[in-house]
Amino acid sequence: MSAGEKVRAKAEQIVGKAVKMAGHAMHNRSAEIKGAALETRGEARDAKERTKGHFRR
Known part of the structure; x- marks a missing residue:
């Protein structure tokens, strides 16, 4: 897994979690969903990169 992609995946997860929690706190359903x-996109990107890493070994 390249370092850049790993950081990008983790950043998406963190930003997604923050936006979701902020939306929940403000009772804003659309922000919560976004x-x-x-967060899910970051998790999927991380899984993709881990899978690529397993095939390269």
Whole structure:
């Protein structure tokens, strides 16, 4: 897994979690959903990179 992609995936997860929690605190359902989507996209990117790493070994 390249370092840049790993950082990008983790950053998406952190930003997504923050947006989701902020949306929840403000009772803003659309922000909550967007945050969850960002978090999921970061998790998917991380899984993709880990999978690529397993095939390169």
